[in-house]
Amino acid sequence: MTRHLVSGLLLGAMLAFGGPAGGAEDPGTIRLGAAVSLTGKYSSNGAFTRNGYDLAVKRINDEGGVTVAGRPYLLEIVYYDDESTPARGAQLVERLIRQDGVKYLLGPYSSGLTEAIAPVTEKYGVPMVEANGAAISLFRKGYRYLFAVLSTTDQYLRGAVELAAAVNEDPSKLRVAMAFENDPFSQDVREGVMEDAAKHGMKIVIDDKLPPELNDMSATLSKAKVLKPDLLLVSGHDKGAALAVRQVADQRLDLPMMALTHCDSAQIAEKFGAAAEYTLCAAQWASTLKYEDALFGSASDYAALYEETYDHAAPYQAAESSAAVQVFADAFERAGSLEPDAVRDALSETDIMTFYGPIRFDETGKNVSKPTVLFQVQDGKYVVVYPREFAEAEFRWPTPAWSER
Numbered sequence: 001m002t003r004h005l006v007s008g009l010l011l012g013a014m015l016a017f018g019g020p021a022g023g024a025e026d027p028g029t030i031r032l033g034a035a036v037s038l039t040g041k042y043s044s045n046g047a048f049t050r051n052g053y054d055l056a057v058k059r060i061n062d063e064g065g066v067t068v069a070g071r072p073y074l075l076e077i078v079y080y081d082d083e084s085t086p087a088r089g090a091q092l093v094e095r096l097i098r099q100d101g102v103k104y105l106l107g108p109y110s111s112g113l114t115e116a117i118a119p120v121t122e123k124y125g126v127p128m129v130e131a132n133g134a135a136i137s138l139f140r141k142g143y144r145y146l147f148a149v150l151s152t153t154d155q156y157l158r159g160a161v162e163l164a165a166a167v168n169e170d171p172s173k174l175r176v177a178m179a180f181e182n183d184p185f186s187q188d189v190r191e192g193v194m195e196d197a198a199k200h201g202m203k204i205v206i207d208d209k210l211p212p213e214l215n216d217m218s219a220t221l222s223k224a225k226v227l228k229p230d231l232l233l234v235s236g237h238d239k240g241a242a243l244a245v246r247q248v249a250d251q252r253l254d255l256p257m258m259a260l261t262h263c264d265s266a267q268i269a270e271k272f273g274a275a276a277e278y279t280l281c282a283a284q285w286a287s288t289l290k291y292e293d294a295l296f297g298s299a300s301d302y303a304a305l306y307e308e309t310y311d312h313a314a315p316y317q318a319a320e321s322s323a324a325v326q327v328f329a330d331a332f333e334r335a336g337s338l339e340p341d342a343v344r345d346a347l348s349e350t351d352i353m354t355f356y357g358p359i360r361f362d363e364t365g366k367n368v369s370k371p372t373v374l375f376q377v378q379d380g381k382y383v384v385v386y387p388r389e390f391a392e393a394e395f396r397w398p399t400p401a402w403s404e405r
Contacts, residue, residue, distance in 0.1 A: 027065055027071075027072040027073055027074050028071060028072070028073045028074070029073060029074055029075075029076050030066070030068075030073045030074070030075050030076065030104070030332065030338065031076050031077075031078055031100075031101075031102055031103075031104075032075065032076070032077050032078070032102065032104045032105065032106050032325075032328065033077070033078045033079075033080075033093070033096035033097070033100060033102035033104070033105050033106070034050070034053060034077055034078070034079050034080075034105065034106040034107075034108070035079075035080045035081075035082040035088075035089045035092040035093050035096065035108050035113075035117065036049050036050050036053075036079060036080075036081065036082060036108055036109060037049075037081070037082055037083070037084040037108065037109045037110070037113070038050070038079075038081040038083075039081055039083050039084065040082075040083045040084025040085065041084045041212075041213075041237075041239070042084040042109050042110055042113075042237070043084065044238060044265065045109045045110070045132070045237070045238060045262075045265055045315075045317050046082075046084070046108075046109045048109075048265065048315045048317040048318040048321070049108070049109045049131070049132055049317055049318070049321045050079065050321075051306070051309075051310050051318045051321070052131070052306075052317065052318035052319060052320065052321025052322040052323075052324075052325075053077055053106055053321050053322070053324070053325055054077070055305070055306060055309060055318070055322055056295075056321070056322035056323075056324075056325035056326060056329075057075045057076070057077060057325055059295055059296065059305075059322075060075055060295065060325065060326075060329050061074045061075060063295065066329045066332045066333050067333055068332050068333060068335070068336060068337065068338060069336045069337065073332070075325070075328075075329070077106065078096060078100055078102060080092040080095070080096065082108055082113060084110075084113075086112050086113050086115070086116030086117075087116065089108050089113045089116050089117050090116045090117055090119075090120050093105065093117045093120045093121065094120055097120070097121075097124050097126055098124075102126070103126060103127075103338070103340050103343075104126065104127055104128075104129075104328060104340070104343065105117070105121050105126055105127070105128035105129075106128070106129060106130065106131075106321075106324055106325065106328075107128055107129065107130020107131060107132060107133055107148075107324065108130070108132065108133070109132045109317070110132060110133060110183075110185060110237075111132075111133045111134060111135035111137075111138065111153065111183070111184040111185040111188070112183050112184050112185070113133065114130050114132070114133025114135070114138060115133070115135065115137070115138060115184055118138060118141075118143055118146050121145050121146065122143050122144065122145050122146070125145060125340055125341065125344075126145060126340055127145050127147070127331075127340055127343050127344045127347055128145060128146055128147070129147045129148075129149065129324045129325075129327050129328050129347065130146065130147070130148050130149075130324065131148070131149050131150055131317075131320035131321045131323060131324040132150070132317055132320065132321065133148060133185075134148065134150050134151065134152050134153040134156075134185065134188070134284075135152070135153050135184040135185050135188045136152045136153055136154045136188045136191065136366075137184055137188060138184075138365075138366075139152065139364035139365055139366045140364070142364075143364075143365060144344065144365075145344055146365045147327070147347050147348075147350070147361050147365045148361075148365060148366050148367060149320055149323045149324050149327055149356065149359050149367050149370075150284050150320045150367060150370075151284060151367060151370055151371065151372045152188070152366055153184075153185050153186075153188035153189050153192070154188050154189065154191050154192030154195075155192060155371070155372045156189045156192065156235070156261050156282040156372055157189055157192060157193050157233050157235065157259055157261065157282050158192045158193065158195075158196045158372075159282065159372060159373070159374045159386045159387065160193075160231065160233060160257070160259035160280050160282070160374060160386075161176075161193055161196040161197055161200065161202070161231070161233075162196065162386070163257075163280070163374065163385070163386050163395060164176075164202075164230065164231050164257055165200045165202075167395065167397050168230070171200040171201065171202060172200060172201030172202065174200070174202045174203070174230045174231060175202070175203050175205045175227065175228070175229045175230050175231075176193075176197050176202050176203065176204050176205065176206075176229055176230070176231050176233065177204075177205055177206035177220070177223070177224050177227065177229035177231070177232045177233070178190060178193060178204065178206060178207050178208065178232075178233045178234075179206065179208040179210055179217060179220040179232070179233070179234045179235075179236070179240075179244075180208070180209060180210060180233075180234070180235045180236070181209070181210045181211075181212060181214060181235060181236040181237065181240060182209040182210065182211065182212065183212060185235070185237075186210075186235035186236065186237075186261070189235045189261060190207075190235070193233055205227045205229055206220060206223050206224060206227060206229065208220045208223075210236050210240065214236050214239055214240050214243060215243070216243070216247075217234075217240075217243055217244060217247050218247060218251070221247055221248060221251050221253055222251075224253060224255070225251070225253055229255070230256050230257065231255075231256070231257045231258075231259070232244075232248075232255050232257070232258045232259075233258075233259050233260075234258070234259075234260045234261070235260070235261040235262075236261075236262075237261070237262050238262040238263075238265045238266035239266070240260070240261075240262070241260045241261065241262045241263040241265075241266035241268055241281075242263075242266040242267075242268060242271065242272075244258070244260055245260075245263070245266075245268045245272050245275055245276050245279060246272060246275070248275075249272065249275035249402075252402040253402075254399075254401045254402060255399060256397065256398035256399055257280065257397065257398065257399065258278070258279055258280065258399070259279070259280035259281070259282065259374070260279060260280070260281055260282070261281075261282045263276075263279060263281040263375075263377075264281055264283055264315055264316065264375065264382055265315045265316075265317060268281075268377065269377045269380050269381065269382060273380070274405065276377045277377050277378070277379075277380075277399075277405075278376065278377065278378075278396055278397075278399040278400075279376070279377045280374050280375070280376050280385075281374065281375040281376070281377070281382060282372060282373075282374055283316045283372065283373050283374070283375055283382075284316040284317075284319070284320050284356075284370075284372055284373075285299070285316040285319045285320060285356055285357065285373070286299070286316070286373050286375065286382070286384050286390070287299050287300050287302070287303035287314060288300065288384055288390075288392055289357065289373070289384070289390055290390075291353065291354065291355050291356060291357050291358075292353075292355055293326070293352075293353055293354045293355050295326060295354075295355075296322070296354075296355040297355065298355060299319075299355045299356070301355065302314065302319060302322070302355045302356075303319075306318060306319075319355070319356050320356055322355075322356070323354045323355075323356035323357075323359065326352075326354050327347065327350055327352070327354075327359060328343075328347075330346075330350065330352055331343050331346040331347045331350060332346075334346045334349070347361070348361060348363075348365075356370075357369070357370035357371075358370055371387060371390075373386065373387065373390055374386040376393075376395060376396060378393060378396060
């Protein structure tokens, strides 16, 4: 079992406070808990999640922490490794609450882990702000202590369907192929795609469920060679994104459009070069968006700080995780109390702008203020092409045949 305390962040913040000079009150400590995937299939995205949490805690503490009912507090996170396993995540959250005495939870990575943990936090009345569980099913269960800063999963690839409809004269003639992992996240992505495809009269020609331990997509791609879809949509986390790009290139499969989830965290442009060109990538956030706040500055300021700290580009999984910590900090101050129910009530009234985007929760706990975006890989870079009001460049379409590249 892995357990970590962000003691370095706390120490740095204590130095920033400079001690109780001039009779100033010693800062207290607010402990948050998090079971995050540091090993197992989600370990790369789990690391991004932890990075985002840690960066926000350090920033908040360096700026003086939070003030609750006139007293300063520093933030601290108690971590456990959930090993990318839902049952393990639920056990560890129970331990955080019952043994470690944690009264506030930051969410895990993935919808599946969040679905396993939410009943535990609900049972004990512990508020959880999560940033990486977007399954729409989470918000249909009547949870009162669950709040999510990110847009829900059904939104991820709707933009690709809308973009396909916009660039084709008759969307009802379009043929769509889908290959989605059989997990809560991807199946909710599918739900959104099905709704929008039906709205435009598009025909679904492939509707495959991919296994959780995804190692091969050749069966789906072989069908696509025969059926010649106008749009291929894939959701299989970062492993699925990497596999789709590699095997489409290996099979020289000509596709006018291909859109994926998780392709920025899979680093498809960096790892596959020209093979990734023209691919559309669904994302929760981009550093070029015109959002800003007092803590981090603009989205691009956050991205620069993240890259300086961790030596790689800021993925949206880290950005949304930082935003979750900001939401808690804001709620603590507005609640004027550290009682979990008071904090929960303050969370329910959240209405703030962050570098990540606007955050306002509806009665189910989901963020109803922030859109998702679509990148396209253009000349080796991830460029926002949808929605149009956020677009950095024109959408390049159709994707040239492999023989013409």
